[in-house]
């Protein structure tokens with residue numbers, strides 16, 4: 001049975017109370033802390049870096065899932081590993097040497113992942129799956145929280161899951177499939193049924209007054225759509 005994980009994106013947290021926000025979602029049933037890094041170059045927004053990752057590290061025992069929306073990729077990887085990141089994902093278009101970037105993440109003791117924009121082909125997975133621990137599908141164009149889920153990404157999720165299942169049949173290794181953008185209680189069940197096991201949600205969680213209740217509602221919807 002797949003393990004389903006909810007990853008609150010702190011992009012939508014109250015930055016003035018970030019440590020407390022991280023503690024609160026961690027105690028409310030989150031599985032990962034999703035950390036969005038934007039550089040105002042690869043994406044048109046500017047957020048947080050390794051210093052903030054280091055600052056939140058003592059506030060949670062959950063894995064910190066760093067989503068790099070930066071170009072270039074490689075020189076920032078060691079800094080995030082030192083700052084306590086557990087998972088580091090990047091966009092293939094932002095790296096000149098995808099295989100090298102994936103290897104670098106693992107060499108620094110983190111799990112590695114590739115992120116696919118809505119129009120980016122899954123063919124980037126060819127030849128590198130052995131070096132990938134998680135595939136992240138963007139279900140919005142990256143750069144901002146609070147956007148609407150792009151429905152075509154359900155079919156892309158099914159295709160990604162089929163590739164990862166085929167790989168698992170061959171190797172026995174499970175690669176996580178994460179989705180990011182516009183995930184809400186009313187669509188999470190359908191997304192799970194398409195094969196996703198890890199769900200980033202920013203505005204849906206931090207915009208809700210009760211983090212425990214909204215995370216529980218998400219899990220209940222997943223259970224309702226996916227037979228255990």
Ligand SMILES: O=C(CO)[C@H](O)[C@H](O)COP(=O)(O)O
Nearest residue numbers: 142143145146181182202203
């Ligand atoms: O990577 C991101 C945007 O580039 C964020 O993780 C994502 O948008 C989460 O926000 P929301 O759940 O509000 O859509």
Ligand SMILES: [Fe+2]
Nearest residue numbers: 036067180200
């Ligand atoms: Fe993200």
